[in-house]
Amino acid sequence: MTSVAPKHHNDADRIKTISEKFLENEELTGLIDELAGSTNNADDLVKGLLQASLNRGLSAELDAHLGYAKGDREARQETASTNSRNGTYPKTVDTTYGPIDLDVPRDRAGSFIPKMVPKGSRRLGGLDEQIISLYAGGMTIRDIQHHLATTLGTDLSHETISNITDAVLDEVMIWQKRQLDSFYPVIYLDAIRIKVRDNHRVIGKSAYLAVGVDLDGIKHVLGIWIQATEGAAFWAHVCADLANRGVEDVLIVCCDGLKGLPEAVEATWPDSMIQTCVVHLIRAANRFVVYSDRKQVSRELKAVYTATDEDAAWEALQAFADSALGKKYPQAVANWVNAWDRFIPFLQFPPMVRKVIYTTNSIESLNNEVRKATRNRVQFTNDESAIKTLWLTICNIEDKRAARRAKKEKGAVKQPESGRLVEGKKTTNWKQALNQLIVAYPERFEPYL
Incomplete structure (x- = not known):
């Protein structure tokens, strides 16, 4: 009998199902326990897991783009694709847990555009919102710059933080002109x-x-x-x-x-x-x-x-x-x-x-x-x-x-x-x-x- 994948009503159900399967994997949970035991900093633990998840997710994105997984020669022959992997390049992105290093994969045709970490992006979602929240709470740009450097180890320039807060100007103008x-x-x-x-x-x-x-x-x-x-x-x-x-x-x-x-x-x-x-x-x-x-x-x-x-x-x-x-x-x-x-x-x-x-x-x-x-x-x-x-x-x-x-x-x-x-x-x-x-x-x- 062919197994039928469960139908998920929304993304929350899908994420819940994946999380449950993740926890059922004793090997993975054992590695997490080992990582947690080696650090007293919860942020370091989350940062390490985030880095591993993003690297794996980027690799999975390239698999989907090429139509076959890494090392799967049969699947590549079936797709008859002339495109293939072309190594990786290093990239550092800032997050709410500090900077993390990624290995972004690329293809020979140069047609792969990652969605999880878009090209040109230097910050992951959440950090911009945190900066805007700090700015709205009364902190100056230089205060925010110092705060991020001391708490997250993230060194953003004065111009970058200013550009992040300026991004709301369009929203301000819409609000100022609303009916x-x-x-x-x-x-x-x-x-x-x-x-x-x-x-x-x-x-x-x-x-x-x-x-x-x-x-x-x-x-x-x-x-x-x-x-x-x-x-x-x-x-x-x-x-x-x-x-x-x-x-x-x-x-x-x-x-x-x-x-x-x-x-x-x-x-x-x-x-x-x-x-x-x-x-x-x-x-x-x-x-x-x-x-x-x-x-x-x-x-x-x-x-x-x-x-x-x-x-x-x-x-x-x-x-x-x-x-x-x-x-x-x-x-x-x-x-x-x-x-x-x-x-x-x-x-x-x-x-x-x-x-x-x-x-x-x-x-x-x-x-x-x-x-x-x-x-x-x-x-x-x-x-x-x-x-x-x-x-x-x-x-x-x-x-x-x-x-x-x-x-x-x-x-x-x-x-x-x-x-x-x-x-x-x-x-x-x-x-x-x-x-x-x-x-x-x-x-x-x-x-x-």
């Missing part, structure tokens, strides 16, 4: 300061991040923009970019009193409201207050932003201005007066909505993580390098957050491996806030529900 939702109830805008080399000198620039909250309450990083100075022209460019990528309407834009933003938003989305972050206003007021009085000043100002309407809020601010603290710190009062027009939209919203737009903390927490990861970088070579680094850092942060959510939430949907930055954290109490917004502004939500 967005047509409507976002809330968009948060904030920035971090970075140093960028520009025209042979290092200057300070702002890296702006936009985080949009969709109808399901999920926060999405919409884009990254680098600019030396903010102004109407810059924000017109940002709003136009978002609009060109599909954003037709935004209900609330929450920010820190950015110059030129109200005009740009009004020109792009005429019905949108600009809301200054209340926490930023409190911090700005406390900038003029001695440390020992800050808690008391913040406590007094709470009556302003928890007021029921604009009139009540103005009375609370006047009461603070007439108090001992208000007279001691008149500039803190002036700070609120100057920002009053950008603050009062907040007062027309019901309680749950106020909690959502009260602060830009949802983007500030992201910015804090980004600052930690970019702290080691004294400067960026150009704007593209800065955007690449920020994007990789944000990807890394979102992956960590997704992992934490998966642990906390039983049955949580796991993010797709290829879908970086697809889904961020969900806004707290979003359903209640959304219902209140729909009741207050039914005509704005109706086209999108």
Whole structure:
């Protein structure tokens, strides 16, 4: 009876079957035991097995290419092939376990192209991903170079590591130009300061991040923009970019009193409201207050932003201005007066909505993580390098957050491996806030529900 090879539903089943057969071979397992007993380093063991497996796999690839195994004269005669083996050439490739030496076989016709270790490749899969992960975690190129040399014995040049990280630029551009939702109830805008080399000198620039909250309450990083100075022209460019990528309407834009933003938003989305972050206003007021009085000043100002309407809020601010603290710190009062027009939209919203737009903390927490990861970088070579680094850092942060959510939430949907930055954290109490917004502004939500 002819034996029929078992049908494997996928590669995992096939690999499992091969592994089981491998373990059944007493001679092979005995050799592994002997190798394991001769070293105390698990990496050396894996490195040795990997080297042997790759050399054997390359030889098997050439067998398949020629149509007969080495030394099998009968099979060669049956194929009537004029091509044959032509020795090997040495090649060293870097892996996550360190460099390994290979003997790559070749044929006389020069038609053999190995797939397991492609021609020109100097690194095996896994090492590039590790380098990108280290870069996203905040390590500089020189830090990564030293880390690989000391831990793996792999000596990669500065240019090689830079080229590996540059390989994600195409992915960054695709992400930066992707289509967005047509409507976002809330968009948060904030920035971090970075140093960028520009025209042979290092200057300070702002890296702006936009985080949009969709109808399901999920926060999405919409884009990254680098600019030396903010102004109407810059924000017109940002709003136009978002609009060109599909954003037709935004209900609330929450920010820190950015110059030129109200005009740009009004020109792009005429019905949108600009809301200054209340926490930023409190911090700005406390900038003029001695440390020992800050808690008391913040406590007094709470009556302003928890007021029921604009009139009540103005009375609370006047009461603070007439108090001992208000007279001691008149500039803190002036700070609120100057920002009053950008603050009062907040007062027309019901309680749950106020909690959502009260602060830009949802983007500030992201910015804090980004600052930690970019702290080691004294400067960026150009704007593209800065955007690449920020994007990789944000990807890394979102992956960590997704992992934490998966642990906390039983049955949580796991993010797709290829879908970086697809889904961020969900806004707290979003359903209640959304219902209140729909009741207050039914005509704005109706086209999108």
